[in-house]
Amino acid sequence: MTRRQLIPCALIATLACAPLALAQQPAQQPSAAPAPAKPAKKTTAKPKPAAPSDKPAAAAPAAAGGAAPNLLGQYDNWGAYTAVSGGKKVCFALAKPSKSATNPPDRPRDQPYMFVSSRPAEKVKDEVSVLVGYGAKANAEASIDVGGATYAMSTQKDGAWLKNPADEPRLVDAMRKGSNAVVKGVSERGTASTDTYGLSGLAQALDRLSQECR
Helix, strand or coil, X not given: CCCCCCCCHHHHHHHHHCCCXXXXXXXXXXXXXXXXXXXXXXXXXXXCCCCCCCCHHHHHHHHCCCCCCEEEEEECCEEEEEEEECCEEEEEEEECCCEEEEECCCCCCCCCEEEEEEEXXXXXXXXXXXXXXXCECCCCCEEEEECCEEEEEEEECCEEEECCHHHHHHHHHHHHHCCEEEEEEEECCCCEEEEEEEXXXXXXXXXXXXXXXX
């Protein structure tokens, strides 16, 4: 089945360790040529053994046989990325919520994300999915609302997708033109969540990806 896929965790491991830290870095500007460095002094100190990494997740993409996601550009709330999973190219726009709320409040939860992804080898384009940050309650209702139109979502473990894939083009078009997308769901423990994603920059991110994922 080609649908109902989240971006593999190994590919976003570095982002999950420090959410969107890579995407939020300003683009590097060319700098002036540095002054010639002075010759390094000789030293007899023995090299220290390398300390074990305290961020094992950061190395997950290499361990999984894939490359870390490549940031093509940051467009306001949305980053445009390409990656390789299982030898196949994946392109995705990624954002985290601008606002989140749970009821009851203060329940522990992983960082949620929304993706709009394309997998050319599987002929999948602009698939909307959400990493909700918790195990979803079985058979619970989940939804995404854009501009007053509500779309039902199916959940599986910690992921959510449109229940009717035929609605996807209409949803993506609304997201391109809209200001916010509101995702609601219920966790296994009965915690209701409401996540608001700002849509500013999504259209530009998807346009950038369309050049990379043909």
